[in-house]
Amino acid sequence: MKPLEGITVVAVEQAVAAPLCTARLRDAGARVIKIEREGGDFARGYDTAAKGDSSYFVWLNQGKESVVLDFKTPSGARLLRHMIAGADVFVQNLAPGALARAGFGSAALREAYPRLVTCEISGYGDVPAMAGMRAYDLLVQVESGLAEVSGGPNEIGRIGVSVCDIGAGMTAHAAIVEALFRRERSGEGAALEVSLFDVAAEWMAVPLMHNDYGDGPPARQGLRHPSIAPYGAYATGDGVVTLISIQNEREWVRLCESVLERPGLPRDPRFADNNARVANRAALDERIGEALSGMDAAEFRRRLLDKQIAFGAVNTVPEVSRHPALRRRDAVNTTGMTVPIPDHPVKWRGENWRTSPGAPPLGRDGEPLAREFDDGGESQ
Secondary structure, three states: OOOOOOOEEEEEOOOOHHHHHHHHHHHOOOEEEEEEOOOOOHHHHOOOOEOOEOHHHHHHOOOOEEEEOOOOOHHHHHHHHHHHHOOOEEEEOOOOOHHHHOOOOHHHHHHHOOOOEEEEEEOOOOOHHHOOOOOOHHHHHHHOOOOOOOOEOOEOOOOOOOHHHHHHHHHHHHHHHHHHHHHHHHOOOEEEEEEHHHHHHHHOHHHHHHHHHOOOOOOOOOOEOOOOOOEEEEEOOOOOEEEEEOOOHHHHHHHHHHHOOOOOHHHOHHHOOHHHHHHOHHHHHHHHHHHHOOOOHHHHHHHHHHOOOEEEEOOOHHHHHOOOOOOEEEEEOOOOOEEEEEOOOOOOOOOOOOOOOOOOOOOOOHHHHHHHHOOOOOOO
16 A cells, blocks of 8 residues: 555646655645646746756656646636545645735635645745745755855856755655655644745754854865865766765774875874864875875775775766666656656565556646536535
8 A cells, every 4th residue: 555545646847856855745646636727837948958848847747647627717716616625645846925825825714624734835925025026946946055155266156956945855855745644643734835935044054153152164075074184076087076974083094004194194183083174175186196196096096995985986877877776667758658767765674565656737626526526516
């Protein structure tokens, strides 16, 4: 049995955050009814990389039902209300207040349907000072400071995927599952709120504590850890870059003696412990670079593996596509073409009930859903 089999989710959703949340619920067996505006979720038009379809849309909408509905019209509002009446979960990530003005705010829905779990995903929550701000992923990356602590020493940088959207979707998914678990015991639903900024701000806890209580925020380091050394990327004599991570003094001594063949480095006062190495990072990197100049990446990585020193190849995206650890599953785009994409990150050992039955063409399920719900017994 799938974990969420029998659960119905109605989602007025677009872009990434809410669709990721409901995709995880659908993966676990829930029925997800996706409410789209005329013209559809604008993520349908982001690109054509998934064999003619949007990579974002194919990734996040497998197995959902699509209906085009204008909840501002009497007929659209009636159909949406009937759907919600038969649902367990209602998710939305429209602009703050948009659904409340139409009568579908969480407070009203929870009063009408006490067992319903509602989840509102927004950019900045209900903070009045941010009420007029749009909140797309990169905007929140810069507003929250995530971009400021990313990139290299001379340039701030966007984190290369939609990390604020993804983080908000994952957080919302976990909160909904918690609320459903509580409902099993109490019979009562919940009104959940998740904002992209709150998620990003929590991830910024360490830089913020350094700023508020320490010596100031950490400087951008590129492929280096701001408070551990050596923990960064180093090129060998063949120009190939490898990232190494030293977590304790035993590993530091092993690295120097058996990998770099520089046994005197740990006895240098500049490199005697982690705090000293961080303070003298430029000199440290110079000495490591000298030791690696006569070695190729294959030998360097062989020695690191042999001495149980943590390392990672600094891979390009094409190299990741060929990575031995990359698992894939077959997604299906809206035209029925198979699009292999990365597999679900969670394995259920001994069980294989996840499916990818396809991303829905816009409005495909409108007529059957109207027949199912528009007679409208409000049973919640």
